[in-house]
Amino acid sequence: MIKKAEFGRRRRKLMNFMGNNSIAILPSASELVRSRDTDFRFRQHSDFHYLSAFPEPEAVLVLLPGREQGEYIIFCREKDEVMETWHGRRHGQSGAKKQFGCDDAFPIDDIDDILPGLMEGRERIYYEFGNQAEFDNRIMGWINILRGQVKQGAHPPGELIDLSHVLHDMRLFKSNAEIEVMRKVAKLSADAHIQVMKICQPGINELQIEAEIKYQFAKQGARFEAYNSIVAGGENACILHYVENDCELKNGDLLLIDAGAELQGYAADITRTFPINGKYSDEQRQAYHWVLKANKQAIKQVKPGNPWTKPHETAVRVLTEGLLEMGILTGDIDELIDQQAYKVFYMHKTGHWLGLDVHDVGDYLIDKEPRILEQGMVLTVEPGLYFSPKTKGLDKKWWGIGIRIEDDVLVTSKGHEVLSKSAIKEINAIEKLMVKPT
Numbered sequence: 001m002i003k004k005a006e007f008g009r010r011r012r013k014l015m016n017f018m019g020n021n022s023i024a025i026l027p028s029a030s031e032l033v034r035s036r037d038t039d040f041r042f043r044q045h046s047d048f049h050y051l052s053a054f055p056e057p058e059a060v061l062v063l064l065p066g067r068e069q070g071e072y073i074i075f076c077r078e079k080d081e082v083m084e085t086w087h088g089r090r091h092g093q094s095g096a097k098k099q100f101g102c103d104d105a106f107p108i109d110d111i112d113d114i115l116p117g118l119m120e121g122r123e124r125i126y127y128e129f130g131n132q133a134e135f136d137n138r139i140m141g142w143i144n145i146l147r148g149q150v151k152q153g154a155h156p157p158g159e160l161i162d163l164s165h166v167l168h169d170m171r172l173f174k175s176n177a178e179i180e181v182m183r184k185v186a187k188l189s190a191d192a193h194i195q196v197m198k199i200c201q202p203g204i205n206e207l208q209i210e211a212e213i214k215y216q217f218a219k220q221g222a223r224f225e226a227y228n229s230i231v232a233g234g235e236n237a238c239i240l241h242y243v244e245n246d247c248e249l250k251n252g253d254l255l256l257i258d259a260g261a262e263l264q265g266y267a268a269d270i271t272r273t274f275p276i277n278g279k280y281s282d283e284q285r286q287a288y289h290w291v292l293k294a295n296k297q298a299i300k301q302v303k304p305g306n307p308w309t310k311p312h313e314t315a316v317r318v319l320t321e322g323l324l325e326m327g328i329l330t331g332d333i334d335e336l337i338d339q340q341a342y343k344v345f346y347m348h349k350t351g352h353w354l355g356l357d358v359h360d361v362g363d364y365l366i367d368k369e370p371r372i373l374e375q376g377m378v379l380t381v382e383p384g385l386y387f388s389p390k391t392k393g394l395d396k397k398w399w400g401i402g403i404r405i406e407d408d409v410l411v412t413s414k415g416h417e418v419l420s421k422s423a424i425k426e427i428n429a430i431e432k433l434m435v436k437p438t
């Protein structure tokens, strides 16, 4: 569990960066209707969670560095017996103060009366424009109220600064406590992958596998998936974001599973690909060999000082070599890489930052150059090969083979730690695990 004090340190760090004379305003996520009177399960906005841990919608967090009467304010819903009877408990203003450590808390319905006064006299507003159009308009409305009062001596803020820039850079570097949670969520997600390898057999449906994954996550304390699980048998694996998960699994096909749990807001993102009947065919074995090699070689490049693009470049070279060896491409390896000939079979990048969001925040380029890896960053390494039957000129024997092997990797002081390492990926280990007791 990430401690209250850590959330406080994050706010302190952000406020030190902002300096006095500034104000940060961050609205919570909103509830979303799924169908009449039924909402999607609420998930707090990751930035809002990162700074407050406050789990409710209809809330606004305000930071006022240097303000004597209190630097940290939350606007939130009032306690309301009837609403709480129907819709669930609320923390109210006293809970916000007691449990979440804010200096002051006000009813969300009073925000129009209070917030312009808090903005007044502050030079800079830190705010994430473009996330919630309606709230963008309210910010402008509050500024305009102050502009209308200039003759009476009001001092409206003159500068609007993107809050996400500094905040997302903070989120990119994981603390020890965050790493501990990410280790846990990767481990429990890896366990779910292993469990479904054990139960998989021809004839069952992708949906049953999805159900087992969700069950395994929840049973281990992670109620939600970090993203919709991809459970793709055979050629479905060649659809990168396949989520229908409703086909029968066929003898002789591979099964690609891209699934990760969410724990305390933090995501795992793991892919494994294994034979539905427990034994890789010759072609599947060859293709898998190259993807696994690309995965391992790319992971080796995850270390401080390397550009974040190095794992991708490494994976591309190994996969192109594999495509040559398998006779799928012909020509000179360097020319093929230059021409991006691999892209027909490997059309995505080898990874992304991982954290509170599965495609986590943080710049990938600094001054137009690829960002250099540093201790505390977490990224995925996820090479793949996709041999769709739709690919022109591809020998039929490769059709329907879609493979991705995705791990979650922490950059450490000397190299890396593979957080998802307990999800087995060697051919022999998988085949051995999948042997059914007779």
Ligand code: GLY
Pocket (backbone or CB within 6 Å): 227, 258, 269, 352, 358, 382, 406
């Ligand atoms: N599961 C989404 C991804 O691998 O990026």
Ligand code: MN
Pocket (backbone or CB within 6 Å): 269, 351, 352, 380, 382, 406
């Ligand atoms: Mn990923």
Ligand code: MN
Pocket (backbone or CB within 6 Å): 258, 259, 269, 270, 271, 406
């Ligand atoms: Mn994934």
